[in-house]
């Protein structure tokens with residue numbers, strides 16, 4: 562038996578009395594639930610991009626609403642019988658009505674004024690999206706579409722339900738091809754568009770509240786446009802303002818100055834990064850010189866610098882090790898305790914093979930790495946073996 566869909570003709574019905582036609586127990590994995598079919602319902606089932614309603618039926622909580630063709634099935638958390646008082650979670654439903662009607666309006670504006678066809682719609686918990694087909698919408702197009710859609714909101718035009726066959730609706734100006742038989746339902750935004758739809762909508766465009774377009778990204782061959790309507794716009798604007806205010810507070814400026822202050826701060830950061838890098842290089846050269854000067858020449862006429870650094874940043878060790886290895890007849894065998902990074906390098910006139918040496922050491926203590934004859938670097942499997950790795954290398958160099 563067909564369930565009468567109260568929401569088709571009265572989207573604002575929040576409460577209703579329905580007769581229970583059937584109530585079947587379903588044993589789920591976690592909890593027992595019941596499938597309830599009523600003679601009539603104001604509960605909207607998930608369909609057409611709009612999520613289902615929630616609410617109560619007497620003492621029972623409605624967990625899901627499913628469209629099964631003729632019947633609407635309510636999944637509830639306890640058994641019901643006889644006459645039940647249905648009550649819709651109105652905040653949730655009205656939000657859905659705002660998003661859904663906003664989508665109709667936005668899609669119509671994008672099609673009529675910018676030639677962008679809506680090929681799908683998703684109404685999410687936080688964000689709504691439509692997928693648009695056509696040329697990539699520019700930032701100016703999006704701003705213009707938002708303004709045009711909001712102009713219709715401010716005009717507070719009536720939104721009404723029309724019924725007719727596919728042919729009749731086509732005669733009234735429905736663009737979308739519909740291949741369903743019988744009487745169809747369509748939604749009209751006066752003077753803007755007429756669109757076949759089974760969803761719930763507000764009664765006047767003013768109730769959409771406000772439409773805000775957000776991010777637009779490429780998704781396969783289409784453009785996925787995020788948008789918000791109604792209370793969601795106020796929440797997003799509030800969150801955006803709070804972010805801006807927090808940024809301004811950190812930058813010690815007013816929210817109005819935040820962007821220019823970010824530009825200035827990023828510029829300063831980049832400049833000081835370049836300066837620190839140049840200083841690091843200069844310092845590494847000087848320290849390398851000092852280390853080499855203080856290292857004694859061994860029996861084979863080489864200076865072997867062996868050291869496990871600790872408490873020194875990795876980027877500096879990476880400058881220092883090659884700087885040591887640029888000195889004539891000098892070998893650098895260096896590791897960093899914290900991360901187990903290891904560097905072997907040789908200066909002119911040494912004539913050994915640092916890559917082969919590294920492979921040999923890593924073969925004993927474990928790790929990965931490689932390089933050239935003059936400079937090789939790697940990472941020990943266990944940083945605790947740093948000292949031992951350097952000792953092995955030292956013994957190998959002779």
Ligand SMILES: [Zn+2]
Nearest residue numbers: 661748758760
């Ligand atoms: Zn609709």
